[in-house]
Amino acid sequence: MIQRFLDPQILAGIANLELTAKTVVDGFISGLHRSPDFGFSQEFAEYRPYVPGDDLRYVDWNVFARADRLYLKRYRGETNTRVTILLDRSHSMSFRSTGVSKIDYARFLAASLGYLAHKQRDAIGFIGFDDEVRDFVEPSSRQGTWIKVLHSIDRAEPGHRTDFAKPFFLFQDLMKRRGIVIVLSDFFAPPELVIQTVAPLRYRGNDVILFHILDPAEIRPTLDGPRILIDLETAQELEVSPDYATTTYRERIDAHLADLRSRAEGAGVSYHLLETGRPLDSALRGYLTVRQGRL
Amino acid sequence: MGLLAPWFLAGLGLLGLPIYLHLLKRHKSTPQHFSSLMFFERSTSSSVRQRRLDFLLLLAFRLALLALIVFAFSRPFVTSSAAGAGGDKLLLIAVDHSASMAFNGRLDRARTGAREVLAAAGGSTRAQVLSFASKVELRNEPTNDPAILRAAVDSIQISGSRSSLGDLAGSLRGLARASTSPVEVHLFSDLQRSAMPPGFAELRLEPGTRLVIHRVADADEPNWTVESVNAPSRVVDPKQTRVEATIAGFGAPESTRAVELRVNGKPAARQTVTVPANGRASVEFTGLDVPYGFNRCEIALAEADQLPADDAYLFSVERADPEKILFLHGPRAAGSAVFVRAALETAAPGLFSLDVLPAASAASLNLDKYAAAILSDTGALPSSLETNLRRRLEQGMGVLIAVGPVTTAAGSTPAAGLAIGGSQYEGRTGERFSTLGEADLAHPALARTGRWDGVRFYQVFEIQPGSAAVVARATSGVPLLLEARAESGRALIFASTLDNVANDFPLRPAFVPFLEQSLRLLAGLEERTARFAVDAALDLRTRDSGATVEVIGPDGQRALSLAESARQSTLTLDRPGFWEVRRPGGRRELVAVNIDRRESDLTLMPEDSAELWQGAPLDGARPGPASAAATNEPRRSQLWPWILAFALFAGLGEAWIASHHFNREAL
Numbered sequence: 001m002i003q004r005f006l007d008p009q010i011l012a013g014i015a016n017l018e019l020t021a022k023t024v025v026d027g028f029i030s031g032l033h034r035s036p037d038f039g040f041s042q043e044f045a046e047y048r049p050y051v052p053g054d055d056l057r058y059v060d061w062n063v064f065a066r067a068d069r070l071y072l073k074r075y076r077g078e079t080n081t082r083v084t085i086l087l088d089r090s091h092s093m094s095f096r097s098t099g100v101s102k103i104d105y106a107r108f109l110a111a112s113l114g115y116l117a118h119k120q121r122d123a124i125g126f127i128g129f130d131d132e133v134r135d136f137v138e139p140s141s142r143q144g145t146w147i148k149v150l151h152s153i154d155r156a157e158p159g160h161r162t163d164f165a166k167p168f169f170l171f172q173d174l175m176k177r178r179g180i181v182i183v184l185s186d187f188f189a190p191p192e193l194v195i196q197t198v199a200p201l202r203y204r205g206n207d208v209i210l211f212h213i214l215d216p217a218e219i220r221p222t223l224d225g226p227r228i229l230i231d232l233e234t235a236q237e238l239e240v241s242p243d244y245a246t247t248t249y250r251e252r253i254d255a256h257l258a259d260l261r262s263r264a265e266g267a268g269v270s271y272h273l274l275e276t277g278r279p280l281d282s283a284l285r286g287y288l289t290v291r292q293g294r295l
Numbered sequence: 296m297g298l299l300a301p302w303f304l305a306g307l308g309l310l311g312l313p314i315y316l317h318l319l320k321r322h323k324s325t326p327q328h329f330s331s332l333m334f335f336e337r338s339t340s341s342s343v344r345q346r347r348l349d350f351l352l353l354l355a356f357r358l359a360l361l362a363l364i365v366f367a368f369s370r371p372f373v374t375s376s377a378a379g380a381g382g383d384k385l386l387l388i389a390v391d392h393s394a395s396m397a398f399n400g401r402l403d404r405a406r407t408g409a410r411e412v413l414a415a416a417g418g419s420t421r422a423q424v425l426s427f428a429s430k431v432e433l434r435n436e437p438t439n440d441p442a443i444l445r446a447a448v449d450s451i452q453i454s455g456s457r458s459s460l461g462d463l464a465g466s467l468r469g470l471a472r473a474s475t476s477p478v479e480v481h482l483f484s485d486l487q488r489s490a491m492p493p494g495f496a497e498l499r500l501e502p503g504t505r506l507v508i509h510r511v512a513d514a515d516e517p518n519w520t521v522e523s524v525n526a527p528s529r530v531v532d533p534k535q536t537r538v539e540a541t542i543a544g545f546g547a548p549e550s551t552r553a554v555e556l557r558v559n560g561k562p563a564a565r566q567t568v569t570v571p572a573n574g575r576a577s578v579e580f581t582g583l584d585v586p587y588g589f590n591r592c593e594i595a596l597a598e599a600d601q602l603p604a605d606d607a608y609l610f611s612v613e614r615a616d617p618e619k620i621l622f623l624h625g626p627r628a629a630g631s632a633v634f635v636r637a638a639l640e641t642a643a644p645g646l647f648s649l650d651v652l653p654a655a656s657a658a659s660l661n662l663d664k665y666a667a668a669i670l671s672d673t674g675a676l677p678s679s680l681e682t683n684l685r686r687r688l689e690q691g692m693g694v695l696i697a698v699g700p701v702t703t704a705a706g707s708t709p710a711a712g713l714a715i716g717g718s719q720y721e722g723r724t725g726e727r728f729s730t731l732g733e734a735d736l737a738h739p740a741l742a743r744t745g746r747w748d749g750v751r752f753y754q755v756f757e758i759q760p761g762s763a764a765v766v767a768r769a770t771s772g773v774p775l776l777l778e779a780r781a782e783s784g785r786a787l788i789f790a791s792t793l794d795n796v797a798n799d800f801p802l803r804p805a806f807v808p809f810l811e812q813s814l815r816l817l818a819g820l821e822e823r824t825a826r827f828a829v830d831a832a833l834d835l836r837t838r839d840s841g842a843t844v845e846v847i848g849p850d851g852q853r854a855l856s857l858a859e860s861a862r863q864s865t866l867t868l869d870r871p872g873f874w875e876v877r878r879p880g881g882r883r884e885l886v887a888v889n890i891d892r893r894e895s896d897l898t899l900m901p902e903d904s905a906e907l908w909q910g911a912p913l914d915g916a917r918p919g920p921a922s923a924a925a926t927n928e929p930r931r932s933q934l935w936p937w938i939l940a941f942a943l944f945a946g947l948g949e950a951w952i953a954s955h956h957f958n959r960e961a962l
Contacts, residue, residue: 095330102330188331218330229329238332252334 047071082139082179083117083124085110086171087153090130090162091232092188097217098277103158105276106184106213110153112280113182118146123179126152131163133170139179161233164189164197171201178205187212188233191260199267209270212260216277219253221245296934299370306365313357317350356949363942367935384477385437386422387470388412388444391484392451393428393458394829394894396511398485398518398602402453404511405483409448412481412509413441423470424448428456429830431466455604455829455871457891458484460900461492464500471501479505485512486900489893498908508909512899516601517547519570520895521554521594521608526583528825529613531645536583540594540608544570545896553597556580557607558590565597587614589885591873605895609873609887611825617648618818621668623657625701628672631793634801635669635810642811646820654680662687666818671793672699676709684710691783693817698756699792708758711779711786716757719773728753731775734767739816740776740787741767743808750805754797756790763788787813825884828891832865833876842879849873849888 050059050070060073087110093103100108110126117124118141125139126149135152137145162185171181181201187194187210194210202208223242230237240249257273264271298304388409396402413422424434424447434447463482471478478501484490486508492498500506522543530536542552549572556564568578578594585592595607620639622632632651639647652660654673662668662683670676676684688694694710702708703715719729728751734741755773763779769790777788791797800806815821827833835844843861846854849872855863868874868888876884 092330095328186330188333215330221329228326229332229335230326231332232328232330234332236332237326238335240335244335248336249334256334 046074048074081122082177083113083122084127084139084179084181085114085125085149085153086127086129086181086183086185087156088130088162088183088185088187089128089134089156089159090186091158091160092162092186093213094158095186095215095218095232096276097215100276102186102213102215102276103156105274105280106211107153107156108280109211109213109274109284110156110182110184111150112284114146114149114153116284117180124149127167127171128152128156129167130159131161131166133167134159139177162186162189164194168197168201172204180207180209182209182211184211184213186214186218187260191256191263194260195263195267195269198264198269202268207270208268210260210264210272212257212271212273214273214275216275219250219257219275221249296371296373299372301369303365303368303370306368307362309361309365310358313354313361317354317357353949353952356945356952360942360945360949363938363945367938367942371934371938373932373934384420384479385470385474386412386416386420387467387478387480388422388424388448389431389463389467389480389482389484390424390426390448390451391428391458391482391511392426392454393487393490394453394455394604394890395458395485395487395602395897397453397604398512398516398897401485401511402451405509406448406451408483408509408511409481410445413444413448421476424451425466426451427458427463427466428454429459429462430456431463453604454869455888455890456869457829457894458487458490459492460484460486460490461497464492464498467504468499468501471504477503477505479507481507481509483509483511485897486510486905487894487896488898488900489896491900491904495904495907506909508905510899510905512897515546515899516897517544518602518605518895518897519544519547519550519552519596519600520602520605520892521596522575522892522895524594524608524610524826526592526610526612528611529615529646529820530583530585531615531617533584533614534582535645536581536612538580538583538592538594540578540580541575542568542570542578542596543575543892543895544573546573546898548572554578555595555597556583557593557595558583558585558612560591563592583612585612585614587616589613589875589883591885591887602895602897604871604890605892609826609871609889611873611885611887613885617645618666618814618820619664620647620649620814620818621657621660621662621665622649622651622671623654623668623673623676624651624671625654625673625699627701628697628699628792628794629653631671631697631801634795634806635671635793638801638807638810639814642807643815647814647818662692665692666820667693667695667814669793669814670694670696670709672697672701673709674701675705681709685781688784688786689782691819693784693814693819694786695789695813695817696786697789697791697793698758699797700754700756703756708788711763711781711788713761713763713777713779713788714759716759718754718756719769719771720754729755729769729771729773732768732770732772734776738766738778739821740809740813743812744805747800747803747805747809750798750800750803752791752798752800754791758788758790785817787817819882824886826887826889827868829868829871829888830891831868831888833868833874833886835864835866835876844879845877847875847877 047060047063048071050072054072058072058074060071063069063071063073087106089103093106094101096102096104114124114126121141123139123141124146126135126137127133128135135156137148137152139145183198198208198210223240223245226239226241228237228239261271261273390402390405390409392402396405409424416422418439418441421437421439422444423437424444426432426434434450435443438444467478467480480500520543522541524541525539527536538556540554542554544550547570549570551567551569553565553567555562563584564580564582566578566580568576570576580594583592590612591609592612593607593609599606622635624632632649636649636651639649650665654670654676658677658680660680660683665687668684668687675681684694688710696702696708696711698708698715700718703718705715707714730750730752731747734746736742736746752769752775755769755771755775757773758777760774760777761779763777765774765776766778766787767774767776769775773790775790777790779786779788791800793801795801800809833846835846843857844855844863845860846866848854849870854866854874868886871888871890874886874888876886878884
């Protein structure tokens with residue numbers, strides 16, 4: 001029964017985005033996620049040998065006294081974290097073959113993740129972008145911010161073409177503190193560009209999760225005959241034969257997905273491919289499973 | 296450019312049909328939006344664009360096909376001015392060489408005029424020389440070589456044919472249609488009135504043809520001629536033979552002319568006759584003392600005039616003895632000889648000599664001297680006579696067999712051996728007699744007898760035809776006249792008697808020609824025409840097709856090659872003179888050929904008719920500017936054959952594109 005309410009088709013019938021998020025999260029989630037930060041007053045996690053440059057405040061002197069060696073004592077904190085949701089609202093996200101469009105699916109997912117974070121009293125922020133930063137909500141755990149985020153997600157309509165480099169350059173200025181960065185996009189860009197753009201966030205201590213949202217027809221397109229296809233972002237026209245769509249195209253997009261996944265893992269970025277035809281719970285389960293494994 | 300039937304252009308409204316259908320059937324290729332084309336390549340097959348191109352090409356071909364057909368129906372033409380063509384014209388020199396052109400050096404004047412025209416045209420104009428009489432002869436291919444053209448003119452000689460301007464006009468029309476450049480015709484002729492066709496419209500020329508008439512005769516000239524001769528072709532008794540001739544004077548005053556009868560080139564008799572002004576007179580020669588065999592005779596004017604070709608009329612006469620006919624009769628048919636003899640003397644006096652004998656006493660008779668035999672109800676013949684008769688029959692002798700009760704009692708006909716089944720006796724009372732029923736009236740024996748009107752048959756004997764052909768039947772259906780062939784000879788079997796017992800045939804007029812024609816056929820004396828006009832066709836294969844026929848021309852040379860002798864069915868007698876024909880079986884004929892006497896009338900074509908034909912006054916030279924305008928009608932060239940050819944290509948293109956297009960659609 002719960003599964004049924006997580007179906008994107010059914011969620012699309014719910015006008016209120018917050019209600020949609022609650023339906024998803026309350027029906028699915030129970031539990032907490034943990035902060036990736038380590039610090040004092042927190043549950044002990046491990047010892048690690050001291051290396052020059054480490055803060056001497058974390059040295060366990062008792063161990064030093066007994067073993068004459070310097071060890072740092074590390075703790076697993078349970079503090080609230082900052083979750084920033086980056087939603088690609090470029091025009092290509094408006095594509096829909098059946099069911100919901102990619103942008104709607106992304107909004108449902110963003111709202112659900114935001115609600116999940118808000119419920120844990122995490123600071124939640126939102127950035128909408130295409131080739132520019134179109135919307136920005138500073139991460140905060142206040143109730144008003146969550147409302148702002150919801151409104152921003154709700155207003156996110158497909159705009160122009162995607163340009164990862166330019167808005168992500170700004171993200172680095174906007175996100176001064178570490179946290180979780182969730183990127184929802186169809187990633188129609190070269191994988192090396194995507195990872196090259198996202199990787200600095202990871203280097204600055206953020207946990208970066210890439211939700212790659214694609215329509216099933218984008219992965220396994222079927223044409224009943226030669227068609228002229230128009231690019232949603234560039235308006236470029238191209239004639240495509242069914243043979244090409246079922247053979248070469250699939251090979252190329254599979255290679256694209258594999259390349260993106262490989263590069264993301266190589267950069268320490270969590271990558272999840274979501275098809276708009278799949279229920280949201282599976283996406284959330286995959287996300288939380290990965291998160292749990294990382295903590 | 297113009298249209299002969301512009302109302303057909305209304306059919307262009309049909310163009311809306313393919314446009315309407317194409318709009319309805321147009322393939323709607325709705326573009327489909329896709330999120331990104333980064334994984335597609337432009338090099339993929341462009342079938343959609345190809346189909347769109349096919350679609351437009353198909354529509355274009357269909358529109359072109361319809362438009363071309365409609366346009367062709369409107370019969371478009373382009374006009375081109377003959378004068379505008381300038382020096383690019385074909386000069387036709389037409390020289391009359393009919394028999395009348397021999398009068399007073401007319402042909403020499405024509406040839407001189409033709410040379411002058413060719414010289415004036417210079418070497419840059421293509422020209423072609425043709426001569427004409429009853430038919431047109433092209434003397435050379437179109438050329439601008441003066442030597443060839445001069446030689447072509449010099450080669451024209453007088454022929455014995457009559458002039459036909461209608462045939463000339465027809466040939467000129469054909470040449471003009473075949474020519475790609477305007478045609479200018481220079482006609483050199485005496486323009487006889489007798490050469491004009493029955494309708495003046497037959498003289499029309501193709502538009503754009505310019506006609507310049509050079510008349511080589513100034514005025515009507517008087518001329519006398521032996522117009523016709525009436526003489527027998529076979530003479531048996533020379534002293535009783537009469538030859539009649541008609542002397543005509545065309546455009547001539549009353550004149551006294553001496554007329555000679557010449558036999559084999561030697562004068563045989565001479566008379567003087569007064570020919571009235573522009574009239575005719577007859578002259579008769581009694582007695583034609585000619586030697587045995589074929590004789591070349593002519594009636595000629597003793598004093599030749601300026602057209603000597605028609606001053607003599609040739610005819611051939613064969614001197615021969617009467618053909619011996621053997622008449623054998625049975626014991627009850629002796630009276631039939633009276634009817635037969637009377638009929639032969641009436642129809643062809645002196646032609647046949649009848650030997651009448653009872654069949655029973657002719658057992659040892661020599662049959663070789665007889666050309667034919669008549670067996671009048673002889674019954675069964677003595678065996679030696681029967682054997683000889685069959686032998687002679689196979690050698691070519693003909694036999695007329697009349698069947699009566701005696702022959703019927705014998706059961707079969709003599710010589711021919713046809714079985715006789717009995718007889719149909721109708722009786723003389725009442726209306727129960729038979730008459731002639733179905734008959735082949737083209738058969739030589741019946742050709743001149745009509746339908747045997749009034750002839751009644753009271754008794755017809757039933758002969759089984761076997762292999763014999765039935766020529767005629769009685770109204771009762773019984774064969775009445777049969778023909779049986781035996782190698783070279785033939786037998787006619789008459790299923791009744793030759794007296795007035797079993798029928799009243801001998802008492803009727805049809806009996807005389809029937810008997811004469813039958814005996815001519817059986818004796819090989821079929822009448823053939825021995826006199827022709829020039830250009831007449833001589834039938835070489837009336838019968839005995841497949842055998843060789845030899846023809847010796849007036850110059851003593853063979854007129855036919857060996858192959859032609861075996862195959863050719865007719866021969867055109869193209870020269871006046873005596874032609875000797877040697878037919879199969881040793882039969883010879885001597886055919887006299889004379890020029891057509893219409894050539895003797897030198898009355899000229901009315902000047903207004905000639906001017907109307909030329910389109911300008913006759914001044915003996917080129918027509919003036921006004922006449923040139925009249926003759927240089929715009930030349931219309933029909934375009935519809937070309938348009939239909941284009942339509943054909945459009946149709947083929949449409950079919951190919953449609954096939955290509957729908958194959959793509961099917962995919």
